Amino acid sequence: MSPARDDGQAAERVVIRDKRKIDPTGGKAKEAQAAESDKTEAATTEATKESTETTPKKERKPSHAAPEPEAAESTEDESTVEKEPVEAGTGPLGAELEALRSDLEERTRDLQRVTAEYANYRKRVDRDRGVQAEQATGLVITALLPVLDDLDRAREHGDLVGPFAAVAEQLIAALGKFGLTAFGEKGDPFDPTRHEAVAHRTSSEVTEPTCVEVMRRGYLLGDRLLRAALVAVADPE
Numbered sequence: 137m138s139p140a141r142d143d144g145q146a147a148e149r150v151v152i153r154d155k156r157k158i159d160p161t162g163g164k165a166k167e168a169q170a171a172e173s174d175k176t177e178a179a180t181t182e183a184t185k186e187s188t189e190t191t192p193k194k195e196r197k198p199s200h201a202a203p204e205p206e207a208a209e210s211t212e213d214e215s216t217v218e219k220e221p222v223e224a225g226t227g228p229l230g231a232e233l234e235a236l237r238s239d240l241e242e243r244t245r246d247l248q249r250v251t252a253e254y255a256n257y258r259k260r261v262d263r264d265r266g267v268q269a270e271q272a273t274g275l276v277i278t279a280l281l282p283v284l285d286d287l288d289r290a291r292e293h294g295d296l297v298g299p300f301a302a303v304a305e306q307l308i309a310a311l312g313k314f315g316l317t318a319f320g321e322k323g324d325p326f327d328p329t330r331h332e333a334v335a336h337r338t339s340s341e342v343t344e345p346t347c348v349e350v351m352r353r354g355y356l357l358g359d360r361l362l363r364a365a366l367v368a369v370a371d372p373e
Contacts, residue, residue, distance in 0.1 A: 273314050274357050280311065281363060284318075285352060320353040320365030330354060330361060335368035342370050 287304045290296040296304055319330065326333065326345035334351060342348075347367040354365030 270358065270360070274360070274362055277311060277314065277316055277355075277357060278362060280307075281355060284308070284311075284355075288353060315356075315358040316362070317356045318353050319356060320347070320350045320367060322348060322350060324367075326367070326369045330364060331367045331369075332364040333369040334366050337368070337370050338373045339370040340373050342372050345369050345371050 284307075287296060287308075290300075290304075324331075324347045326347055331347060331354070335349070337348075339346075339348065346369065347365075348370040349368035351366040351368070355362040
């Protein structure tokens with residue numbers, strides 16, 4: 137029953153509920169629990185430190201680490217091994233290099249051959265051009281040789297005088313510029329390659345076959361025989 141108050145009303149009942157556990161051992165459980173929590177926190181802190189120290193070690197490259205120089209040496213060895221097949225020409229790059237070299241040598245030989253052929257072609261064309269020009273000049277001069285023969289006969293008879301003689305000399309000088317030279321005079325030794333004998337006789341005045349009379353003079357165009365001379369030859373007795 138609720139205790140009675142002086143004013144005749146019933147007093148309210150006060151109930152106190154404490155949910156805390158009462159340690160019958162007198163606080164030893166709390167100490168043990170606190171120790172265990174301290175150990176857990178210490179273990180957590182150590183784990184955090186180890187993880188923190190482990191991460192920089194992976195990123196850092198200490199100078200006293202030995203594996204990295206070995207890796208560098210292995211890299212150099214591998215590069216050397218890779219270069220050797222290229223230099224020796226046994227690898228794919230070496231084979232390609234050899235193919236390029238062979239193609240270059242073949243193209244060089246082709247260029248040299250074409251250059252030599254072109255040089256020979258130019259020489260042949262120049263030679264043929266000169267021969268053709270000389271032949272054309274020879275044809276023109278050959279057509280004028282009868283005129284020169286008439287001039288020689290007029291000179292022998294004394295008819296080549298005055299302005300006509302001047303024109304004849306100019307014509308002979310102009311033809312001489314093209315390399316025309318006359319040959320065949322009395323007393324010249326007989327040369328069967330340049331003289332055409334139309335008469336033979338013996339004479340005590342000569343010691344070898346000699347041209348004693350010239351019926352028609354011969355002409356040379358440069359070194360080429362344009363026309364042989366008609367002569368009478370005297371043989372020694």
